[in-house]
Amino acid sequence: MIYFDNSATTAILPESLDTYVKTSKQVFGNPSSLHYLGTQADRLLTQARKQIADMLQVSSEEIVFTSGGTEGDNWVLKGTAFEKHPYGKHLIISSIEHPAVKKTAEQLADFGFEIDQAPVTSEGFVDVKQLAELIREDTVLVSVMAVNNEIGTTQPIKEISKLLENYPKIHFHVDAVQAIAKVDTDEWLTPRVDFASFSAHKFHGPRGVGFIYWKKGRRMQALMTGGGQEKEQRSGTENVPAIVAMARALRVVFEKKAQRPEHLANLKRALIDGLSAYNKVTIFSPEENDAPHILCIALKGIRGEVLVHALEEKEIIVSTTSACSSKKNTESSTLAAMNVSSDLATCAIRISLDESNTMAEVEQFMIVFEQLYQKFSKVN
Numbered sequence: 001m002i003y004f005d006n007s008a009t010t011a012i013l014p015e016s017l018d019t020y021v022k023t024s025k026q027v028f029g030n031p032s033s034l035h036y037l038g039t040q041a042d043r044l045l046t047q048a049r050k051q052i053a054d055m056l057q058v059s060s061e062e063i064v065f066t067s068g069g070t071e072g073d074n075w076v077l078k079g080t081a082f083e084k085h086p087y088g089k090h091l092i093i094s095s096i097e098h099p100a101v102k103k104t105a106e107q108l109a110d111f112g113f114e115i116d117q118a119p120v121t122s123e124g125f126v127d128v129k130q131l132a133e134l135i136r137e138d139t140v141l142v143s144v145m146a147v148n149n150e151i152g153t154t155q156p157i158k159e160i161s162k163l164l165e166n167y168p169k170i171h172f173h174v175d176a177v178q179a180i181a182k183v184d185t186d187e188w189l190t191p192r193v194d195f196a197s198f199s200a201h202k203f204h205g206p207r208g209v210g211f212i213y214w215k216k217g218r219r220m221q222a223l224m225t226g227g228g229q230e231k232e233q234r235s236g237t238e239n240v241p242a243i244v245a246m247a248r249a250l251r252v253v254f255e256k257k258a259q260r261p262e263h264l265a266n267l268k269r270a271l272i273d274g275l276s277a278y279n280k281v282t283i284f285s286p287e288e289n290d291a292p293h294i295l296c297i298a299l300k301g302i303r304g305e306v307l308v309h310a311l312e313e314k315e316i317i318v319s320t321t322s323a324c325s326s327k328k329n330t331e332s333s334t335l336a337a338m339n340v341s342s343d344l345a346t347c348a349i350r351i352s353l354d355e356s357n358t359m360a361e362v363e364q365f366m367i368v369f370e371q372l373y374q375k376f377s378k379v380n
Contacts, residue, residue, distance in 0.1 A: 002316045002361045007149055007178060007294055007352035013204040013249050020206055020245035031238055032229060041240045048247035052211060055254050056185060061216055064230050065243050068210040069177040072197025073100035073143075075234075076173045076212065079220030080141045080195075081108050084171070088138030089113045094126045094155070095337040096148050098175055102333070105143075118144070123286050124153040124338050132163055141171045146179035146188035146196075150321040150334040150350060152285045152294025154183055161192035171195065171218060177202050181253040181260070182293050194218045200242070205249035209242035260355045264292035267353050267362050271295055274366040278373055282344060284335065293354065296321065296335075298347035302376050307349050310375075314368045318351050 003011070012020075023044065029037025031045050046060075053060040066072045081091060093105050095117040105115045118131035126144055135142075142164060144155050157174060164172050173195040179188050181203050189196060195218070199210040214220075214233075226235030253260075275281045275297055284296040299307055304320035311318055321332040335345040351365075 002357075002364060004351045004353060004357065004361075004365070005317045005319045006354040006357075007202070007350060008319055009201050009207070010204045010354060011356075012201075012206055012245075013252055015252050016205050016245045016249035019248040020241045023241040023244045027240060027244075031240060032227065041238075044240055044244050045238055048244050051247045052250060055250060056189060056213065058189075058213060059216060062214050064212050064214050064233050065238060066197075066210045066212055066234065067208055067239075068201070069098075069175065069197050069199035070100040072199075072210055072212045073098065073173075073175055074104050075223050076171075076195045076197060076220065077101065077104045077108065077141065077143060078223055080171045080173070081111075081113055082221045083219050084140040085113075087169075088136075088140040090116070090136050090139045091141045091143070092116050092118055092131065092134050092139060093143045094118045094120065094131075094145065096120050096124060096126075096150075096153075096334040097143065097145055098149055098177070099333075101143055101145070101175060120337050122338055124148060124151050124284070124334060125286075125289065126155050126160070128156055128159045128163060131160065135167060135170070139167070139170055141173060143173040143175070145175040145177075147176075147183060147291040147294070148334055149178050149294070150332055150348075151296040152178075152291040154179075154187065154289050154291055157188045157193070158190055161190040164192055171220070173197070176213075178291065178294070181250070181257050182264070182291055183261075189213065195220075200246035200249060203249055203253050205246040206242045209239055209246050211246070256355060261292050263355055264353050267357055267359065268292055268295055270359060270362045271351060271365070274362075275369070280373070280377075282347075284338070284340070284348065293352055295351045295353075296348055297351070298344050298349070299373070299376065300344065300347060303346055304349045307347075307372070310372050311368065314372075316365055316368055318349050321348050321350050 027041050029041040031042040049063045050060045053063045093101055109115050116134045119127050147154055171194045174193050176196045177199045194215045196213040201207040222233055224235045229235050280300040282298045332345050332348055
């Protein structure tokens with residue numbers, strides 16, 4: 001099997017799984033308990049928090065554990081909106097955000113908040129000038145993803161950060177789920193970023209766990225209330241084994257991150273070179289300012305799900321654009337925001353790579369793609 005769907009989820013690393021199992025067996029105390037089993041669990045939480053903070057070069061106090069990227073996005077948008085509503089009820093998101101941001105913004109609109117979507121260029125980059133024109137006196141939050149999950153564009157976070165230096169009261173949130181360990185941290189975790197959300201299963205950790213970066217001094221309301229865990233910020237007994245396993249996975253991928261971008265870029269370049277030879281293939285991902293692991297293409301006249309299943313029969317796993325929405329057969333919101341025609345957008349698939357993928361797999365993919373291309377050409 002060739003697995004080219006790493007933006008949907010990644011295989012858990014053996015080191016991370018081993019850590020999860022050992023911790024589950026040996027450190028099963030509640031970290032809020034006063035006895036030594038609780039103290040032992042709490043110590044592991046503290047260590048994991050520090051390890052993650054050190055890798056991002058932030059303070060341990062600025063790392064808060066969650067159940068993943070969706071909770072993180074929901075929390076920052078809702079927590080900021082509810083905290084700052086006496087001062088303003090206007091939020092700005094980009095038009096290509098993940099559903100975890102878009103749907104949350106839509107829900108906030110039902111509560112009376114005003115939402116504007118910053119448009120993108122035809123290549124899928126947020127138009128910073130137009131974003132600037134949307135800012136109002138009552139704007140309380142700007143949310144822009146670091147890397148688009150469908151086409152892999154790296155968004156101009158540094159440029160937006162510079163813009164927002166003129167608006168210090170506005171919270172700036174970055175969905176960094178697709179960026180961490182793939183794109184240099186300095187490109188998206190700037191000093192102006194107030195919040196960033198992350199998900200462990202995107203970097204070979206376990207599912208159902210993640211964290212947010214929460215800049216010291218910024219305020220937002222808690223969504224999960226109860227026992228007051230995570231310093232009263234996020235109640236609920238912490239999933240210690242998953243958190244420790246997440247930190248272990250991040251350590252492993254960070255140790256290899258120096259070689260990863262070049263390896264992924266070489267694989268992606270080979271795919272682009274091969275696919276560009278077909279006149280019915282459209283490549284949506286840009287060749288500059290792009291994440292090295294995501295490639296979005298369309299084979300004109302062949303619906304994305306048809307191509308996905310045809311490749312699956314050859315034991316090659318890819319997806320249609322966003323895995324979170326693929327089973328709904330909805331058109332790609334990113335491609336729609338780029339003004340791609342609906343007919344072409346429904347043909348889109350996403351190929352997403354990982355450091356474990358090889359050039360031999362890319363070559364095998366191209367052999368199979370050639371076979372399918374000829375087959376579909378005869379049908380059409």
